[in-house]
Amino acid sequence: FFKSFKTCFLIVAFVCLTLNLAAQSFMMNPYGCKDAVLLNGRWNAIIDQYGRGEAKKFFQNRKPQKNTEFVEYSFDGGLRLDVPGDFNSQLPELKYYEGNVWYQRTFMAKKDTSRRQYLYFAGVSYEAAVWLNGKKVGRHEGGFTPFQFDVSDQLVDGENDLVILVNNNRRVDGIPAMQFDWWNYGGILRDVFFVDRPRVHVHDYKVQLKKGFEDVIAGYVQLEGASSPQPVELSVPELNIKQQLTTDAKGRASFEIAAKPQLWEPAAPRMYQVAFTVGSDAVSDEIGFRSIEVKGSDILLNGKPVFLKGINFHEEIPQRMGRAYSDADAAMILSEVKALGCNFIRTAHYPQNEHIVRVAEKMGLMIWEEIPLWQGIEFSNPVILKKAETMLREMIYRDKNRAGIIIWSIANETDPSEYRDKVLTGLVDMTRRLDGTRLVGAAFDNMTYHKDVSTFTLEDRLAEAVDVVGVNKYMGWYMPFPVEPEKIMWDVAVDKPLIMTEFGGEALYGQHGSKDVAHSWSEEYQEEIYRKNYVMFENIPNLRGTSPWVLFDFRSPYRCHQRNQEGWNRKGLVSDKGQRKKAWWVVKNFYEAR
Ligand code: GCB
Missing domain, CATH: 2.60.120.260 (Galactose-binding domain-like)
Structure with missing residues (x-):
């Protein structure tokens, strides 16, 4: 026992020392x-x-x-x-x-x-x-x-x-x-x-609807530097709220206030000015109020079933060939999202900057936000758990006041194993502890295709643990359609909402051919991939959202095809120069019809 205790202690000490986050x-x-x-x-x-x-x-x-x-x-x-x-x-x-x-x-x-x-x-x-x-x-x-x-x-x-x-x-x-x-x-x-x-100032706050109530705003404010109880004013002028709070000795005050805010929703993303004031310190925010929950295989926004019309994108301005970082960048990306008819984005594969998150929520976009646990993670290394926990904590902490965020995602395409299951189911629990008001999701690519019955299934402990199952499947690209799309059945997590978190294929803008696979990399072939996938989706009984991969062509050292890629992932519906490919209209029509 002593030996293992000592080893354990050494590991913990080592992890703390090397991380020193x-x-x-x-x-x-x-x-x-x-x-x-x-x-x-x-x-x-x-x-x-x-x-x-x-x-x-x-x-x-x-x-x-x-x-x-x-x-x-x-x-x-x-x-x-x-x-x-x-x-x-x-x-x-x-x-x-x-x-x-x-x-x-x-x-x-x-x-x-x-x-x-x-x-x-x-x-x-x-x-x-x-x-x-x-x-x-x-x-x-x-x-x-x-x-x-x-x-x-x-x-x-x-x-x-x-x-x-x-x-x-x-x-x-x-x-x-x-x-x-x-x-x-x-x-x-x-x-x-x-x-x-x-010295005494507002460090942290949470202002959201109380879970299960549409007429109670609940949350807390946490001061820094307060060694005795302090008066803090919370105001939401448009709701006639001006509440005097008193913090406890640790600088914290919790509150529940009866209010009837107009609920945030994609068609009317109402936001309210919220301010906390303590002495001469003040911080203000724009906050929306909405509820999000899962009932059977439905996703309910403000109690009503919603279909997530989504799109993925990286935090990148392709035309500049660099990271996005400003409100103007956010407007550029997100106006293209809106033009496509979306009400949902997946900020793959990491928390994007606050400009994007905030502008998206003002535009009425629901958000799937993920930590960068992307393929190839060394789950057996104890340091990984610590780092993942830190990233998850930081993401949830930063964005807990964002009405737009409806799903916290803990991973993308990870292979089941003893270590991975332990780490990731642990992160699911942690997410729920940190924020019980949103849904927990993950994206999976480990479905099995059963040829005899033309059916996809998914055996994965992690899928059992999350609220929403994301599925990444590139039918027509990495995997040919084994039979006609209308014959393919899906029996994946049928008791939960399933979101097609990724699908699509590559096309070089301006490259034309037939819709036949012999002309892959053409706009016509990409268009056909989308058409066929939409046919297949009719057979997914619990499909509650789709999110094509991806809005813009993006830079990636993964992509070494000298003629078609040149260091770019060409799965964009829009090229790196901003031109819309033919598939863009297929997606737009699909969303318009929903
Ligand atoms: C995936 C990944 C995404 C890739 C995409 C692709 O499954 O989640 O990050 O970029 O496929 O293009 O292969």
Whole structure:
């Protein structure tokens, strides 16, 4: 016993040490906080391919004081990179780069010990280490969720020197891991804020309908820095709510308020201004109210069955060949989603930036949000569980106030095994503990086709555990239709809602041929794939949504066909240049008819 206890202790200690993930949870919604200042702009940068910068102490940003002093690096007068933005798309020689890039900038601040100062990063891929004025303030792993550091102690009056080491090497124990079908964009991908708030301030809040009620708004507010009970005002002017809350000794106040908000729905995505005020600190948000539940194989939005007319996309602007990061980018992607007639998006395969999530919800789009547990994950490694839990926690924490989000997805296309089942069913439980008001899903590709009865089935413990089963099946592309589509039956998780989370095939825009497989890669063949799949879908009794793969052609090192792909996954309904392929209209017609 002692031996195994010791081993266990060592493993836990090792995991804690190596992970050392940002200790502090991040503040809710810096976008709605009046004391948050963006540090976006052009930052100095050094490409450090061999990773020498830490030993050479680049983080000190030292300048030679006399001409005999030898400092063999300099941030000044060289490369400058845009923040936010991936580095790969900013310089031709960084296109395929994976490794270390150092970023540096200064910002002015006032040292004020009566307040608290933070650096907030909306997303840095894949790993970030942060130094302020030469002192390390922390690190964070995971490219798609925010993190922050309290820098009150390190901050100086006047000019502050901020240095970030970004590393986007793929890793065996990373999430995602060594291979994935999208570009491995590295860099400070999303907004960076300096936030200077009163010592006592709003750290976190949740404002949603109480589960099972359409006329009760419930939630909590959590203060930071409060050592005694504090009065907090919650206001929702359009609902005539002005409630005085008092926090407990831990800075927390829960509430339930009778109210009759107009419910958020795709046709009328009503949102309300919600504000919390404590002393001179205030944060405001736009929040919608709706209920989402599963009844048998139906998905009920505000108590009514809904069919999810969806689409997948990456957080990428194909025309710019880089990551999306702004409201304008979100509008570009999502207007194309709306034009297709969608009411649902799957932000495959990771939490996308808050601009996208927020603009989508304002446009009335329901959202499936996923952590990047994509094929090829080393589930037997205990570190993976810890990392996955952290990413899941950060995703749910960030987006728990978003009415648009209806499904938390924990994985995409993972092979059943003892370890995988344990890790993923554990994540399902954790998701329900963290947020019991939304649905839990996962995307599966391990269905079995039974030739004798022309039927698909799915045997998977994970499918039993989730609320919504996502199915990725590329009939007509990776798998030919074995018989006519109308003869194929589906007997997959029939007691639950099934969403076709991925289907489709590739076509090079402007390449024409017949609808025959001999002319695969043509727009006509892609169109035919969609037509046939829609015929097959008639035989899925529990089909409650579809989400083609994918809206735009996207960049991916997976895709090595020199003529048709050239490093692009061509399954887009819209090309990388923004031209709609023929299949686009098939999808649009399918949605119009629903
Ligand atoms: C899948 C993956 C998706 C890929 C897609 C494809 O099953 O989930 O990330 O990009 O197939 O194009 O093969």
